[in-house]
Amino acid sequence: xxxxxxxxxxxxxxxxxxxxxxxxxxxxxxxxxxxxxxxxxxxxxxxxxxxxxxxxxxxxxxxxxxxxxxxxxxxxxxxxxxxxxxxxxxxxxxxxxxxxxxxxxxxxxxxxxxxxxxxxxxxxxxxxxxxxxxxxxxxxxxxxxxxxxxxxxxxxxxxxxxxxxxxxxxxxxxxxxxxxxxxxxxxxxxxxxxxxxxxxxxxxxxxxxxxxxxxxxxxxxxxxxxxxxxxxxxxxxxxxxxxxxxxxxxxxxxxxxxxxxxxxxxxxxxxxxxxxxxxxxxxxxxxxxxxxxxxxxxxxxxxxxxxxxxxxxxxxxxxxxxxxxxxxxxxxxxxxxxxxxxxxxxxxxxxxxxxxxxxxxxxxxxxxxxxxxxxxxxxxxxxxxxxxxxxxxxxxxxxxxxxxxxxxxxxxxxxxxxxxxxxxxxxx
Amino acid sequence: xxxxxxxxxxxxxxxxxxxxxxxxxxxxxxxxxxxxxxxxxxxxxxxxxxxxxxxxxxxxxxxxxxxxxxxxxxxxxxxxxxxxxxxxxxxxxxxxxxxxxxxxxxxxxxxxxxxxxxxxxxxxxxxxxxxxxxxxxxxxxxxxxxxxxxxxxxxxxxxxxxxxxxxxxxxxxxxxxxxxxxxxxxxxxxxxxxxxxxxxxxxxxxxxxxxxxxxxxxxxxxxxxxxxxxxxxxxxxxxxxxxxxxxxxxxxxxxxxxxxxxxxxxxxxxxxxxxxxxxxxxxxxxxxxxxxxxxxxxxxxxxxxxxxxxxxxxxxxxxxxxxxxxxxxxxxxxxxxxxxxxxxxxxxxxxxxxxxxxxxxxxxxxxxxxxxxxxxxxxxxxxxxxxxxxxxxxxxxxxxxxxxxxxxxxxxxxxxxxxxxxxxxxxx
Numbered sequence: 001x002x003x004x005x006x007x008x009x010x011x012x013x014x015x016x017x018x019x020x021x022x023x024x025x026x027x028x029x030x031x032x033x034x035x036x037x038x039x040x041x042x043x044x045x046x047x048x049x050x051x052x053x054x055x056x057x058x059x060x061x062x063x064x065x066x067x068x069x070x071x072x073x074x075x076x077x078x079x080x081x082x083x084x085x086x087x088x089x090x091x092x093x094x095x096x097x098x099x100x101x102x103x104x105x106x107x108x109x110x111x112x113x114x115x116x117x118x119x120x121x122x123x124x125x126x127x128x129x130x131x132x133x134x135x136x137x138x139x140x141x142x143x144x145x146x147x148x149x150x151x152x153x154x155x156x157x158x159x160x161x162x163x164x165x166x167x168x169x170x171x172x173x174x175x176x177x178x179x180x181x182x183x184x185x186x187x188x189x190x191x192x193x194x195x196x197x198x199x200x201x202x203x204x205x206x207x208x209x210x211x212x213x214x215x216x217x218x219x220x221x222x223x224x225x226x227x228x229x230x231x232x233x234x235x236x237x238x239x240x241x242x243x244x245x246x247x248x249x250x251x252x253x254x255x256x257x258x259x260x261x262x263x264x265x266x267x268x269x270x271x272x273x274x275x276x277x278x279x280x281x282x283x284x285x286x287x288x289x290x291x292x293x294x295x296x297x298x299x300x301x302x303x304x305x306x307x308x309x310x311x312x313x314x315x316x317x318x319x320x321x322x323x324x325x326x327x328x329x330x331x332x333x334x335x336x337x338x339x340x341x342x343x344x345x346x347x348x349x350x351x352x353x354x355x356x357x358x359x360x361x362x363x364x365x366x367x368x369x370x371x372x373x374x375x376x377x378x379x380x381x382x383x384x385x386x387x388x389x390x391x392x393x394x395x396x397x398x399x400x401x402x403x404x405x406x407x408x409x410x411x412x413x414x415x416x417x418x419x420x421x422x423x424x425x426x427x428x
Numbered sequence: 429x430x431x432x433x434x435x436x437x438x439x440x441x442x443x444x445x446x447x448x449x450x451x452x453x454x455x456x457x458x459x460x461x462x463x464x465x466x467x468x469x470x471x472x473x474x475x476x477x478x479x480x481x482x483x484x485x486x487x488x489x490x491x492x493x494x495x496x497x498x499x500x501x502x503x504x505x506x507x508x509x510x511x512x513x514x515x516x517x518x519x520x521x522x523x524x525x526x527x528x529x530x531x532x533x534x535x536x537x538x539x540x541x542x543x544x545x546x547x548x549x550x551x552x553x554x555x556x557x558x559x560x561x562x563x564x565x566x567x568x569x570x571x572x573x574x575x576x577x578x579x580x581x582x583x584x585x586x587x588x589x590x591x592x593x594x595x596x597x598x599x600x601x602x603x604x605x606x607x608x609x610x611x612x613x614x615x616x617x618x619x620x621x622x623x624x625x626x627x628x629x630x631x632x633x634x635x636x637x638x639x640x641x642x643x644x645x646x647x648x649x650x651x652x653x654x655x656x657x658x659x660x661x662x663x664x665x666x667x668x669x670x671x672x673x674x675x676x677x678x679x680x681x682x683x684x685x686x687x688x689x690x691x692x693x694x695x696x697x698x699x700x701x702x703x704x705x706x707x708x709x710x711x712x713x714x715x716x717x718x719x720x721x722x723x724x725x726x727x728x729x730x731x732x733x734x735x736x737x738x739x740x741x742x743x744x745x746x747x748x749x750x751x752x753x754x755x756x757x758x759x760x761x762x763x764x765x766x767x768x769x770x771x772x773x774x775x776x777x778x779x780x781x782x783x784x785x786x787x788x789x790x791x792x793x794x795x796x797x798x799x800x801x802x803x804x805x806x807x808x809x810x811x812x813x814x815x816x817x818x819x820x821x822x823x824x825x826x827x828x829x830x831x832x833x834x835x836x837x838x839x840x841x842x843x844x845x846x847x848x849x850x851x852x853x854x855x856x
């Protein structure tokens with residue numbers, strides 16, 4: 001039983017500031033919740049003299065990690081600097097010094113989660129990372145704790161706020177991608193280099209973490225097939241809506257026949273689905289299990305205070321262990337990876353938009369190619385034509401991804417076809 | 429460290445059967461998840477010889493509780509018979525014999541939760557009851573664990589599947605209450621005596637439990653103001669829809685200025701709200717906190733396997749403690765109750781439907797009464813008239829509940845008014 005639990009905070013950016021402020025302003029509440037006082041005893045920052053919008057005692061600031069971590073007064077290390085290095089080195093040092101670790105670092109956990117969990121277990125300490133997926137919305141703890149009697153069969157999620165904000169605005173304002181992106185950057189919803197978000201990399205990190213924990217089988221970020229949203233146009237939204245769909249960047253994975261498959265890409269979603277109606281920067285994660293069916297978690301996926309909430313929940317959980325004198329290790333068994341289903345083996349429906357010459361025989365040529373590849377057409381719509389060009393929209397039934405790509409290649413080469421303007425998978 | 433964890437199951441009804449079946453069919457999975465084998469060692473039933481759709485060794489069945497509970501081989505008692513007695517007596521005996529308890533009993537926890545938690549704590553054992561609210565959808569564990577750094581400010585939920593099923597069908601089929609109720613009874617979604625569900629009692633139990641844990645201040649079931657759905661008609665749905673609303677039985681509570689308020693009643697909800705779009709037997713719970721904003725949990729709220737999932741998550745959590753040799757007690761501090769806001773002090777918007785004579789001066793008389801009570805009208809619609817009677821719909825701005833009730837009393841007594849057909853609170 002310790003009266004004081006020492007907390008070493010690495011990073012004082014958006015999330016770190018939120019954590020530090022709450023530790024100070026809710027000191028009494030946390031003491032009551034834990035049974036011991038949570039004391040911020042070191043804060044590691046790159047620039048100790050930087051002006052900040054709140055006061056911390058200058059004694060707290062440190063810029064070297066190695067010495068302080070041996071300090072007996074530190075019980076929990078919080079890492080909120082992000083990226084693989086130097087975060088990974090710091091965390092391994094902390095664990096090897098029997099310090100518990102709480103991190104919000106999705107890239108690190110997606111790439112090295114199992115290794116870090118093993119090091120923690122060897123040292124009889126815990127590493128928790130609730131904030132790494134869906135920010136303030138609880139999802140890792142429910143997966144580990146509340147679904148422990150279930151087989152989790154699939155995950156379907158909107159877990160990147162930037163892209164969902166952009167897509168939501170494109171949908172409601174009938175605006176084009178670059179227009180909305182610029183505005184999102186001005187408003188702080190997108191970074192000046194938005195690549196990680198708009199190309200689906202950020203969502204892939206989160207999906208890899210959730211999938212690994214859910215299926216107890218390591219899915220690395222590089223195992224996640226990834227397509228971004230930069231090709232989606234206002235026209236696609238118009239047509240999707242007419243057909244009863246919304247376009248969302250969906251992170252989807254499933255575990256079937258001992259095989260993982262995981263992918264992040266734009267998707268046409270039926271408006272009857274709850275995920276189709278998730279707008280703005282919010283996140284939604286739908287977990288499918290054998291006993292419960294679908295359970296949806298929906299809320300803030302980023303931001304200083306929501307993310308601090310998740311970090312602090314982990315800190316309080318660990319601190320309750322320390323306070324009661326017992327550490328109960330987590331059951332995050334992640335085995336070596338199962339085989340991963342290639343994207344070309346996927347079976348899916350497709351939305352295909354084609355610009356073609358407005359003349360007889362075009363549909364016949366396209367549909368012959370599709371038929372040759374065993375792709376059957378669910379519906380076909382000819383949109384308005386201008387300049388002798390017709391816009392054709394084809395919705396397919398389920399077909400093999402590989403066949404679709406082969407067929408698209410052949411359709412693209414037809415003399416009557418000007419371009420395949422877009423092709424987007426349809427989820428339901 | 430125990431190799432075997434003995435489980436004593438009280439009750440083998442819908443939930444108990446689900447629990448027993450999973451314990452048997454997933455034995456290996458649970459052993460891996462816990463580190464010890466979970467062994468069903470006693471099953472208490474009223475009728476030992478009753479025919480069941482699955483096989484349990486006859487040796488397991490017992491019909492007396494007192495002797496067996498002293499048995500050293502029992503570690504966890506699962507209670508799934510429901511109701512206050514004899515469940516309460518059994519649970520207290522179990523706790524006093526240092527057995528951990530898992531229960532799905534909402535009535536018991538709503539009425540006696542803090543007392544049972546105290547007894548558990550005194551005996552250094554745990555009592556968990558995730559299944560008592562929202563069935564398979566995790567909500568109690570997130571409130572205790574994941575929101576531990578937050579102040580929870582309000583709860584807004586659909587937590588009775590029967591009524592949500594009935595209201596959803598009334599809405600989509602434009603059907604009347606009794607018609608749909610009969611069908612729901614045939615389909616097994618409503619009991620032959622549906623009172624507990626349709627009068628909001630079941631939802632009040634669940635709201636009382638969630639509110640007590642969220643605000644750390646005891647809200648008893650009798651503190652929850654309760655109105656059922658039996659007065660809602662197809663006509664109300666028609667009008668609500670025209671105005672952009674869906675009618676739902678909402679369980680709502682908040683904690684403000686050291687005061688609790690908690691209520692279950694039909695509500696007009698804007699169609700833009702996620703809760704308005706929750707249909708069928710599913711449950712949705714929206715928790716509002718200071719750090720995260722709103723977080724929504726959505727999924728199965730009842731049923732054999734979903735409820736068994738929640739029971740077993742509690743059992744596995746406790747068993748992991750037992751298996752690692754340490755019991756970490758829960759932090760469910762529920763203090764004596766704060767004062768409860770009376771329903772008459774509520775400030776709310778109202779939908780009021782009145783049948784009145786179709787003659788000049790009616791609106792003037794009604795609006796004078798409302799004005800006298802400081803109630804301002806947001807909109808007023810005269811629906812079709814027949815037989816010299818007009819149907820009037822009044823939407824008010826926010827007003828004091830007491831003033832509304834007084835005004836309704838006076839309006840009812842007007843000579844020109846035939847009846848107040850319905851009055852329903854409007855949530856947003």
